[in-house]
Structures are given as C-alpha cells and as structure tokens.
C-alpha cells in the first residue's frame with residue numbers, strides 16, 4: 001500500500017506532534033510504502049531528511065517563493081496537487097498543527113485531491129478494499145481508497161535505529177506540481193490577518209480558600225450560570241443574509257446580523273458528503289454573505305470541505321465577530337491562545353467556525369494532573385460518591401502528563417491536543433496550568449485549583465485556589 005504522510009515542521013523546528021503520530025501510524029501499517037510530504041522553506045529539507053531515517057522510502061518538499069504566506073486553502077491546494085501526482089492509496093495527516101491550530105488542512109486536501117475522508121482517527125484497520133477507523137467522537141467509520149485520514153495523538157513516534165540511513169528528499173516547485181500561482185501562497189489566500197493582540201482570555205482573579213470549603217465552593221459554582229464566552233456586544237451596521245449550520249453559534253451570529261437562517265444538521269450528519277455538495281449548491285444560488293459553523297468534530301471536517309468546494313476562506317475557532325455591514329472580522333486565538341488575531345476574508349461567502357464548547361457534558365469535571373498520582377483513587381471515590389447522590393453529573397478528566405504517566409487513557413485528556421470542555425465547575429487537581437492545558441478548559445464556569453505550590457500558574461486561571469496536597473484534601 002502506498003501511503004503519503006503530510007508533515008509540518010513547527011516554528012521550534014520539531015515535527016508537529018499530531019504529524020508525528022500520523023507518521024508512526026503509517027509505519028505500523030503492514031506492507032506500507034511510506035512517502036513524506038511537506039511544504040516549507042529550503043531548510044525543511046534537512047528536517048525531512050532526518051525523518052526518513054525512521055522508515056520512509058522518500059520525502060518530497062514543496063518549496064517555492066510562490067507558496068509563502070499560504071492560508072489553509074492555499075496550503076491544501078499545493079499539497080493536493082502533489083498528492084495527485086504521487087497517487088497514493090492512503091494519505092495520513094495529523095488532526096491539526098499546533099501553531100496554526102485550525103484542523104482544516106486534511107479535510108480541505110481531501111476535497112481538492114478527490115479523496116474520501118475520515119477525521120479524528122484513534123485506530124486504523126486497513127483491508128483490501130477499504131479502511132476502517134475508530135474515531136474519537138463519531139464511532140467507527142469506513143472509507144474506500146484512495147482515502148485521507150486525520151489522526152489524534154494515538155502513539156509515539158519511534159526513535160531512529162543506530163544503523164538506519166537517510167533516504168532522499170526531492171524538492172518540487174510550483175511548476176513541478178502544475179500549480180496556478182494565483183492560487184498559491186499569499187496571493188491565493190482568501191483569509192488575511194489584519195491585527196493581533198495579547199490574549200488575557202481565561203485569566204481569573206483567584207480567591208484562596210481552606211480545603212474545608214471545597215464542597216461549598218462547588219455548590220456555589222453549580223448555582224451560578226455557566227460562565228461561557230460572552231459574544232462581544234456590537235451596535236454598528238449589520239450583515240445581511242447570515243447562515244448558520246447547527247444552532248450553537250446562534251448567539252454569536254446575532255451579534256453581527258438580524259437576518260439569520262439556521263440549517264438543521266441532524267440529517268446531514270449521516271450523509272456527510274451529500275450534505276457538502278447539496279449545501280454548496282444552495283450557497284451558490286442564494287449567496288449568503290457569511291456562514292457560521294459550530295466547532296465540534298462534524299463541523300470541523302465539514303466546514304473546510306465546503307470552503308474548498310466554494311474556494312472561499314474559512315477562519316477557525318473564532319471567539320468574537322465584528323462587521324462594518326459588508327465585511328466580517330473574525331477574532332481567534334493563535335499560538336496556544338497567547339495571541340488573539342483579527343482575520344478578514346476577501347472572498348465570499350465569509351466563513352468561520354465558532355468556538356462552542358461541545359464536548360463537556362458533565363456538570364462538574366474533576367481533572368487530575370501528574371501531581372494527583374498519589375490521590376487518584378481518593379479523587380475517583382469522591383467523584384463516585386457525588387454521582388451516587390443522583391444530583392449533578394460528575395466526570396473525571398486529566399492533563400497530558402497524566403496520560404503520559406499512564407494514569408488515564410488519552411480520551412480523558414483535556415487541552416490543546418486533547419478535548420475542550422466547559423462544565424459548570426472544573427476542578428484541577430495537581431495540574432500545573434500549562435497554556436496547552438488551559439486551552440481546553442478555560443471556557444468552564446467556576447474553576448477550582450488544588451495544588452501544593454502556591455506559585456503554580458493554574459491559580460491564574462482559577463476562581464478559587466486551595467494550596468494543599470491532593471491526598472489531604474480528598475483523604476478526609
């Protein structure tokens with residue numbers, strides 16, 4: 001089987017973590033002939049060459065001035081042309097890059113290269129005629145070859161064998177892949193970053209309390225209305241004809257338009273590809289000025305495909321919108337949430353996925369980090385006792401280091417490379433509060449942090465702090 005793995009070098013020079021999982025997944029498929037594909041500057045050649053030591057037959061680097069400054073549509077255009085030339089049976093991409101963080105490239109490539117698509121893959125079984133995958137939130141899915149799948153953080157990339165050798169990196173320019181330069185790089189990118197701001201989002205004023213107050217502050221948190229992202233109030237001119245797919249982003253849509261049409265997506269979810277084609281036909285007929293989508297797994301694979309079919313820009317994970325009556329200005333976190341970027345779009349319709357916290361259904365989440373290792377059973381029995389009272393629904397979750405130290409399976413990981421949750425109350429036990437973790441929980445209602453180190457960053461993102469050992473808090 002011929003497999004192409006799309007990999008990106010991050011700003012720090014490493015392989016994007018999700019792409020590392022994609023590469024490892026490809027290497028584990030029996031009789032696979034693996035080719036690496038990347039787009040980047042000349043210096044990425046060495047990065048690719050080193051990666052070939054792990055088992056890839058060869059690597060291709062798309063490198064041309066014309067490719068510089070590409071957004072996801074222009075990037076996936078170039079990648080899809082290279083993929084068409086390579087003619088693989090299967091393309092494996094990571095779920096998202098950690099710097100761009102949009103998750104759009106895989107679905108967009110699938111449309112532009114004519115491949116079937118499965119996203120958020122946890123397990124892969126390749127048989128003769130088809131690929132069957134276990135996905136993170138959409139159950140088991142099957143696709144015919146040629147297919148493209150995007151994988152979650154499902155494995156660890158192997159280390160090179162001491163005797164393994166590098167193979168070859170072939171550099172292709174825009175001509176080599178027959179690219180139209182008008183559709184490449186900055187020229188071919190409908191979305192433009194207009195400004196960026198420091199993001200203080202998620203920071204809270206922490207009140208330190210005694211451990212004996214825990215039950216009281218949880219009850220208070222449950223009584224308060226969930227502190228979700230409140231859309232920016234906007235009183236200026238409004239956009240005409242705004243469509244929304246699903247109704248979770250209605251509140252956000254109302255900030256920029258009084259002319260909103262809601263598309264019910266329940267039928268569409270069982271016939272994904274037909275929906276894209278049918279929807280695109282209606283968009284061409286009725287020409288809405290903007291289309292907003294939720295940001296759950298279904299929307300995140302559907303919206304980029306619709307954008308690719310319409311050849312329009314798509315801004316991912318927006319937390320606020322503005323308009324001057326003509327143009328939509330979309331605000332989104334970038335670089336792990338430290339920066340907020342203001343994005344404009346020069347094509348129509350203007351499209352955005354809106355950050356809606358959809359994965360957390362629990363009222364209270366008790367998340368454990370590496371520091372809760374010794375208290376894990378105590379915390380779990382505390383959660384069991386709460387659930388036995390038949391009141392609010394409690395769940396456990398964890399940080400990435402808790403997954404790495406095998407305290408919990410990956411499905412429980414909250415954060416940038418895990419899931420996003422927004423319970424009424426989030427209790428972080430023995431979690432330091434790295435930005436990567438905060439990215440997945442900052443939309444929670446009341447945040448309570450329990451940590452023995454008063455200087456731990458988690459307290460900057462908590463409403464209440466308890467400085468204590470987890471064993472003591474839950475042991476009594």
Ligand SMILES: Cc1cc2nc3c(=O)[nH]c(=O)nc-3n(C[C@H](O)[C@H](O)[C@H](O)COP(=O)(O)OP(=O)(O)OC[C@H]3O[C@@H](n4cnc5c(N)ncnc54)[C@H](O)[C@@H]3O)c2cc1C
Nearest residue numbers: 369370371399400415416417418430431432434437452470
């Ligand atoms: C690209 C990338 C993506 C990432 N994605 C994620 C992600 O999705 N989710 C995520 O969580 N992380 C993610 N990380 C990792 C993240 O940067 C942190 O390393 C991780 O969140 C730290 O986990 P932790 O807080 O459990 O462990 P640590 O940072 O080791 O913190 C443990 C904390 O427990 C406290 N502690 C120790 N003992 C006790 C005790 N007995 N009682 C109470 N407190 C105690 C310590 O004071 C410390 O603050 C990512 C990193 C990278 C580079």
